Amino acid sequence: MTSLIPSALSAREPAVLVLEDGTRYTGRAYGARGETLGEVVFATGMTGYQETITDPSYAGQIVLQTAPHIGNTGVNDEDPESRRIWVAGYVVRDPSRMVSNWRANRSLDEALVEDGIVGISGIDTRAVTRRIRSSGSMRGGVFSGEAASLDAEEQLRRVREAPGMAGRNLSAEVSVTEVEVTPATAERIGNLAVLDLGVKKSTIDNLAARGFDVHVFPQSATIDEIRAIEPVAAFYSNGPGDPAASDQHVELLREVLSDGLPFFGICFGNQLLGRALGFGTYKLPFGHRGINQPVLDKTTGRVEITSQNHGFAVDAPLDAVIDSPNGFGRVEVSHIGLNDNVVEGLRALDIPAFSVQYHPEAASGPHDANYLFDRFRDMVIATQETKTNA
Secondary structure (H helix, E strand, O other): OOOEEEOOOOOOOEEEEEEOOOOEEEEEEEEEOOEEEEEEEEEOOOOOHHHHHOOHHHEOEEEEEOOOEEOOOOEOOOOOOOOOOOEOEEEOOEEOOEEEOOOOOEOHHHHHHHOOOEEEEOOOHHHHHHHHHHHOOEEEEEEEHHHHHOOHHHHHHHHHHOOOOOOOEOHHHHOOOOOEEEOOOOOOOEEEEEEOOOOOHHHHHHHHOOOEEEEEEOOOOOHHHHHOOOOOEEEEOOOOEOHHHOHHHHHHHHHHHHOOOOEEEEOHHHHHHHHHHOOEEEEEEEEEEEEEEEEEEOOOOOEEEEEEEEEEEEEOOOOOOEEOOOOOOEEEEEEEEOOOOOEEEEEEOOOOEEEEOOOOOOOOOOOOOOHHHHHHHHHHHHHHHHHHHO
């Protein structure tokens, strides 16, 4: 049965998107009214917009959807990836005027209003995407309501004074403040320590389904707090910000690796494993955000279509096994992005640790890489058996 929910779209209230290079796009107010500033990025998924906007990795970013028609399936209470909408702002071309889905209980623009997310609709999102692809991600601002009538020079000044993403640590803004535990939903393996840098619900569900009692720690956790639960392994989640600004999390991970704990990292966790092993990171021109990114798994030779959301990458050689500069043995790049040869995964050969830059848990799809959770489970079990037989 189809649920038809009228949209709360405004009549024709003006709004403007301003980029730091001075480019302006005039459209209509969408979501909450007011002013918002952040890094403007584009996401190429045609589906899964609710999962996108509730992904904590998008904190500090104004997300532009390249798909022209957004909102037709509305919003429900089952699909959010976290406790709220995290995008700093939202840009769409043609928002649906009617919600048509039996699972929906409100419209997308109503959800944006509830969480105070300022957005804009009715602009040429192709033009904005092409500018970002040509010039790189840049700061921007969406102005609606009273803010829409601000002088153009004043709007541009506010955009240019906003903080950029490089050098920014946002983990504390998205992390839990106390430990949260999700029991295993399959045959139990043991306690898993998850450092919440912006973890998604689907990640926790996938880990619990592999037999882990998932202990989600605040990003401020210490090695002693992690050791206290006697974990069988550790995990670093996705999250927003610049990995070069997360020295505390890198030092913690080095202690985890030195303890011999099996480790798996996703997205931000991949970048932090790279730093812990001794590699650098760098900012991509406009990042990878969408659910259609091709990646080569060098272990299997398969090409996987993956979900991604990152603006930074690990700087490591693609075709060589090298020694970790920080003394953790041999390391190789395990996955490569086929669009631009970006490092999409790391594997340590002498310690039980690996990571991927993309999202194998992608709730809205694709699911090509979901087997990585099984690979992690198998690595943990093999490590346990080795210790038992030693």
